[in-house]
Amino acid sequence: MSQPVCRVKNLEIQTVADLRRVDCPTLEGRFGLYGMRVYELARGIDKSEVVPDRPTQSISAEDTFERDVLLTEMEPMIRKLAEHTWSASRKESRIARTVVLKLKTSDFKILTRSQTLGSPPSSCEELTSIALSLRERVGLGPQQRFRLVGVGLSNFHDPEAVSAQPALFE
Structure with missing residues (x-):
């Protein structure tokens, strides 16, 4: 200690x-x-400067379920959250190289799985595919239930510094 x-x-x-x-x-x-x-x-006194317009460190979307669900039941939710995350990243013109899957178990333990890519995802479909593949790395029993899932992007780079070509019909 x-x-x-x-x-x-x-x-x-x-x-x-x-x-x-x-x-x-x-x-x-x-x-x-x-x-x-x-x-x-401890008394809420902090004289540190507030930096209101600092760059976003991560963009994510998450959802808490009405009932705890199995990992195998999450595909539609992960797809929906990946779409929200992708849309938010496009609005901010941010290019990320790390995809994150966040899960909260029925007993409130949070776990994340992430993958840092050589080049940023170029489409919502690619982001979704990576997020879905991260489920395979969870490593808990098949009967483990989850109460929350989230999909996120982090490890942002300046759009001019990274040549990420968007999908043709995006």
């Missing part, structure tokens, strides 16, 4: 509410100058 984690546990801090109950001198005594920063953050 790291030193900062041990120091927090010694103060019996488990939640932000616990942290708010600790006074500033105690936190500074344990963490030095960073103690003041922790004290302020």
Whole structure:
């Protein structure tokens, strides 16, 4: 266990509410100058500059099911989410090289599978195909049920720097 984690546990801090109950001198005594920063953050005080127009790090779409479903039942949902993700990436003129499949099990464990490509997907069909193939890498039993699925794109590159040719009839 790291030193900062041990120091927090010694103060019996488990939640932000616990942290708010600790006074500033105690936190500074344990963490030095960073103690003041922790004290302020626990109270919603942050003087960091807001950067509103920074580039998007990822684009994704996800859906939570009314009932938990098997991995084998997800194909129509993955197709729909891939279409939404592809459409959003085209609107932002973003070119991504990594495709991500996100799943949440019935007991709320989140797992992701991703594939970074040599060149960006050139069509919605290619994105969908990759997302569907990522299901094969989940590695859980066939009876495992899922409550959420998501399809995402990340690892963006400048459109001028990457020569991705769109599909002919897109």
